Amino acid sequence: MRLVLANARILDPSQNIDRFGDLVIEDGKIAGVVAAHSADGDEVRDCSGLLVTPGLIDIHVHLREPGFEYKEDIESGTRAAAAGGFTAVCCMPNTSPSIDSTAVVRQIIERAAEVGCARVYPIGALTRNMQGDQLCEIADLKAAGACAISDDAFPIQNAETMRRGMEYCAQLGMTLMTHNEDQALTRGGAMNEGRTATMMGLPGIPRVAEDIAVARNVLLSELTGCRLHLLHISSGRTVDILRKAKMRRIPVTGETAPHYWALTDSACEGYNTNAKMNPPIRTAEDNRLIIEGLVDGTIDIIATDHAPHAPYEKEREFDQAPFGILGLETSFAVSYTTLVLPGKLELPDLIRKMTIAGAQVVGIPGGTLAEGAVADVAVFDLAAQWTARAAEGRSKSRNTPFDGMTVTGKTCFTLLGGRVVEV
Amino acid sequence: MRDLLSIRETDTDQIHQVLQTAVGFNEILKRPVKKVPTLRGRSVITLFYESSTRTRTSFELAAKYMSADAVNIAVAQSSVSKGESLKDTLKTLEALTADCIVIRHPSSGAAHLAAQFTSVPVINAGDGRHEHPTQALLDALTIWQHKVVGAEDDTYPVALRPDKPFDLAHLTVAIVGDLAHSRVARSNAWCLSRLGATVRWAGPRTLLPAEAHQLPVTVCDDLESALTGADVVMVLRLQTERQESGLLPSLREYSRLWGVTHTSLRWAKPDVLVMHPGPMNRGVEISAEVADGVGGVRSTVEQQVTNGVAVRMACLYLLMGGSGE
Amino acid sequence: MGAETGLVMDADEMRRAITRIAHEILEKNKGAQNLALVGIMRRGAPIADRLADLIERVEGIRPLTGRLDIALYRDDYPERRPPVGRTEVPFDLSGKRIVLVDEVIYTGRTTNAAITALFDLGRPAAIQLAVLLDRGHRELPIRPDYVGKNVATSRGQYVDCRLAEIDGEDAVYILAEPPEPSGQEQPCATS
Numbered sequence: 001m002r003l004v005l006a007n008a009r010i011l012d013p014s015q016n017i018d019r020f021g022d023l024v025i026e027d028g029k030i031a032g033v034v035a036a037h038s039a040d041g042d043e044v045r046d047c048s049g050l051l052v053t054p055g056l057i058d059i060h061v062h063l064r065e066p067g068f069e070y071k072e073d074i075e076s077g078t079r080a081a082a083a084g085g086f087t088a089v090c091c092m093p094n095t096s097p098s099i100d101s102t103a104v105v106r107q108i109i110e111r112a113a114e115v116g117c118a119r120v121y122p123i124g125a126l127t128r129n130m131q132g133d134q135l136c137e138i139a140d141l142k143a144a145g146a147c148a149i150s151d152d153a154f155p156i157q158n159a160e161t162m163r164r165g166m167e168y169c170a171q172l173g174m175t176l177m178t179h180n181e182d183q184a185l186t187r188g189g190a191m192n193e194g195r196t197a198t199m200m201g202l203p204g205i206p207r208v209a210e211d212i213a214v215a216r217n218v219l220l221s222e223l224t225g226c227r228l229h230l231l232h233i234s235s236g237r238t239v240d241i242l243r244k245a246k247m248r249r250i251p252v253t254g255e256t257a258p259h260y261w262a263l264t265d266s267a268c269e270g271y272n273t274n275a276k277m278n279p280p281i282r283t284a285e286d287n288r289l290i291i292e293g294l295v296d297g298t299i300d301i302i303a304t305d306h307a308p309h310a311p312y313e314k315e316r317e318f319d320q321a322p323f324g325i326l327g328l329e330t331s332f333a334v335s336y337t338t339l340v341l342p343g344k345l346e347l348p349d350l351i352r353k354m355t356i357a358g359a360q361v362v363g364i365p366g367g368t369l370a371e372g373a374v375a376d377v378a379v380f381d382l383a384a385q386w387t388a389r390a391a392e393g394r395s396k397s398r399n400t401p402f403d404g405m406t407v408t409g410k411t412c413f414t415l416l417g418g419r420v421v422e423v
Numbered sequence: 424m425r426d427l428l429s430i431r432e433t434d435t436d437q438i439h440q441v442l443q444t445a446v447g448f449n450e451i452l453k454r455p456v457k458k459v460p461t462l463r464g465r466s467v468i469t470l471f472y473e474s475s476t477r478t479r480t481s482f483e484l485a486a487k488y489m490s491a492d493a494v495n496i497a498v499a500q501s502s503v504s505k506g507e508s509l510k511d512t513l514k515t516l517e518a519l520t521a522d523c524i525v526i527r528h529p530s531s532g533a534a535h536l537a538a539q540f541t542s543v544p545v546i547n548a549g550d551g552r553h554e555h556p557t558q559a560l561l562d563a564l565t566i567w568q569h570k571v572v573g574a575e576d577d578t579y580p581v582a583l584r585p586d587k588p589f590d591l592a593h594l595t596v597a598i599v600g601d602l603a604h605s606r607v608a609r610s611n612a613w614c615l616s617r618l619g620a621t622v623r624w625a626g627p628r629t630l631l632p633a634e635a636h637q638l639p640v641t642v643c644d645d646l647e648s649a650l651t652g653a654d655v656v657m658v659l660r661l662q663t664e665r666q667e668s669g670l671l672p673s674l675r676e677y678s679r680l681w682g683v684t685h686t687s688l689r690w691a692k693p694d695v696l697v698m699h700p701g702p703m704n705r706g707v708e709i710s711a712e713v714a715d716g717v718g719g720v721r722s723t724v725e726q727q728v729t730n731g732v733a734v735r736m737a738c739l740y741l742l743m744g745g746s747g748e
Numbered sequence: 749m750g751a752e753t754g755l756v757m758d759a760d761e762m763r764r765a766i767t768r769i770a771h772e773i774l775e776k777n778k779g780a781q782n783l784a785l786v787g788i789m790r791r792g793a794p795i796a797d798r799l800a801d802l803i804e805r806v807e808g809i810r811p812l813t814g815r816l817d818i819a820l821y822r823d824d825y826p827e828r829r830p831p832v833g834r835t836e837v838p839f840d841l842s843g844k845r846i847v848l849v850d851e852v853i854y855t856g857r858t859t860n861a862a863i864t865a866l867f868d869l870g871r872p873a874a875i876q877l878a879v880l881l882d883r884g885h886r887e888l889p890i891r892p893d894y895v896g897k898n899v900a901t902s903r904g905q906y907v908d909c910r911l912a913e914i915d916g917e918d919a920v921y922i923l924a925e926p927p928e929p930s931g932q933e934q935p936c937a938t939s
Binding site for chain 2: 312
């Protein structure tokens with residue numbers, strides 16, 4: 001079986017390829033890139049005017065299965081991923097039960113193989129039941145298939161616990177992904193601390209709560225040698241701390257998500273719980289510093305923190321509603337529209353941050369169109385304009401702050417192992 | 424105006440319109456028969472998730488003086504305590520043919536949420552630390568009566584300055600105390616500044632919300648700079664649990680630095696008006712002498728109660744305007 | 749069929765009509781004792797003042813005057829609430845003979861609301877009604893005691909009664925279109 005994606009712009013930052021040509025796929029693997037219209041195949045798909053990239057990889061999503069299938073499950077979550085151009089996602093361990101045992105890791109991997117529209121790599125919990133004290137059996141989790149370890153949603157407050165966790169992960173060669181929040185500073189907080197929160201009468205979540213935790217975790221990474229990955233950077237100051245940590249050769253990487261540069265905390269106006277996030281969407285100044293970090297390479301990765309919540313959970317008093325917003329279906333288009341179109345970031349940089357960079361951080365395959373690689377591919381129409389509509393999403397939930405936003409760049413389809421994924 | 428959710432989202436003309444209307448209702452409240460048939464056959468539901476005798480009674484009287492039926496949903500007795508969502512509660516009240524819903528809730532934004540779920544007008548009677556719009560309107564009316572009309576009983580025709588009858592541009596109002604947790608402070612900042620007054624906020628940093636200076640207020644770091652030349656001092660109630668939660672070293676020191684007393688009032692104008700949204704902690708944020716009006720400091724408590732009913736009648740009148748047909 | 753549109757009462761005619769009504773009031777009530785004139789806001793009030801001036805000139809006694817705002821007593825619910833004016837009846841109505849004064853009587857609903865409003869203020873001995881113009885089309889069993897002029901109109905027409913105190917001239921017009929608002933608007937009667 002030979003499939004040709006013909007006459008496309010083929011962009012693969014992992015090999016520094018950006019050219020027009022035909023992408024040839026044989027038996028589910030990349031066979032190579034050849035001159036446009038030069039390849040034959042059992043199936044030739046005309047991709048004139050389209051962009052072909054490695055399938056996007058999102059190392060930070062919440063698929064909610066097991067336990068919260070009313071919000072999302074592996075099938076609906078990966079369908080949303082495929083619709084957004086993703087072929088692989090890493091799912092966070094705050095499920096029920098949490099991903100703190102080999103059984104849950106295996107269950108997710110099996111379930112994803114059965115119903116998934118994208119590959120799913122579970123992330124193991126750092127502590128049992130995410131309680132923040134006793135470490136999980138991380139070696140076992142790794143053996144069962146966990147790609148990384150994280151405390152997302154339940155950030156470790158105790159520096160000693162964090163130190164021991166890092167030491168353990170370092171020895172096993174596991175990346176530790178941290179949600180950086182000093183909760184003593186954020187207790188009761190509902191949105192970014194600042195003018196909007198003050199006007200809305202909402203308790204604030206100060207930037208410094210993130211910065212302090214980032215500084216602590218970076219220093220512990222330096223101490224332990226643990227590969228540290230900073231999840232969802234929202235604070236401009238954190239970008240600066242990360243930049244300095246990299247200069248000191250501390251093994252740390254960082255990610256942000258589109259809402260942290262494309263929106264400000266005024267998105268919460270009118271008590272819009274679909275903009276309620278933790279860490280919170282912040283200010284125009286943070287937007288600017290985060291974009292600066294993306295451009296100069298300080299921030300390695302664009303993730304989504306896709307976090308579905310059922311409508312009835314979000315249709316609540318703002319301080320009672322859960323944190324979290326969707327991201328998979330809008331991430332590429334919002335990023336392309338707000339970073340590449342205005343000339344802030346080059347397209348290859350964007351694709352790198354959404355493909356190979358993430359794969360390298362968590363050590364998973366994919367993110368490349370190299371010969372012999374599994375043919376996980378995304379195809380986009382960069383000319384297509386469309387309006388994001390929460391109601392039309394593939395996710396089970398509707399909690400996107402981008403509802404109604406007109407964006408440019410649409411996923412045409414993805415290939416998973418050389419086969420077109422039906423969304 | 425469809426709802427009254429916050430003063431921030433109420434434009435200056437609408438503020439004037441409510442005050443103008445309230446002045447008319449003040450006259451009715453002086454009659455032996457305090458009742459007009461305006462809202463006969465209509466129902467006002469007060470939905471209170473926090474206890475508040477004064478505000479709730481004020482709304483109920485306002486409704487009844489206008490011949491509306493007022494029904495109170497006390498949270499403890501209703502399905503709310505069984506965990507019913509605000510959305511479901513609102514849908515039920517709408518199905519019970521309520522014509523106006525007055526809501527008080529401990530969560531900021533609850534009134535906005537309520538307004539999303541019902542087509543009936545919603546009046547915010549206090550939501551979390553966000554706003555308490557009718558309190559600000561009645562405070563503005565009280566200040567206007569003292570500082571513009573000059574008479575404590577309001578018998579003055581509105582046509583002082585027909586173009587801007589409620590202009591307070593000549594006044595400086597100091598709001599003192601726990602600003603971070605105060606919905607009254609927020610509503611008053613918007614309301615008084617829209618009417619032209621200079622508004623000062625003063626309190627310990629630990630009780631000041633973030634970036635308060637971005638609101639239409641001048642933030643003062645000590646009581647003297649806040650009170651100097653002030654025409655009105657609005658004293659906020661200090662919840663004593665602020666000390667327990669580590670925001671204050673002691674009530675004693677708070678009282679020494681921020682307590683409004685005859686001594687500190689010497690910084691203000693001689694005819695300073697002292698207001699308190701109540702209930703007062705005598706000896707903490709306000710001295711007993713000032714609270715009781717000893718020494719010629721004018722107390723506005725009773726007048727504020729009357730103005731409260733008048734302002735709420737005005738809000739009901741203006742919001743329940745449509746025929747509903 | 750309605751009347752022709754245009755001027756139906758000029759300043760002289762209005763002056764004579766008000767003078768005649770003043771005399772009729774005195775005649776019917778046998779003097780000005782115990783008499784109070786209450787104008788319905790807004791244009792009834794200046795007419796009541798003019799009647800009081802005339803009566804004072806003839807009798808040497810000035811009847812009590814007041815003004816009544818009936819916004820809160822209207823039985824229709826317009827989309828936008830009319831601004832609430834001020835009712836000023838600075839005397840006890842009980843036992844008084846009240847003459848309600850309005851510029852035009854049409855359906856009778858305004859008068860009905862005014863009567864209800866008066867009863868909320870006290871218990872008058874009698875209530876009479878004086879109007880400058882009766883344009884017909886009554887919907888209630890209400891009949892004015894004193895009429896300046898009867899004018900046949902159709903329901904689609906508008907009566908624009910203009911008074912010097914408010915509008916700068918004394919005149920009544922029949923119009924095919926609603927009149928432009930004139931005179932000093934009620935303060936704050938905005939949006």
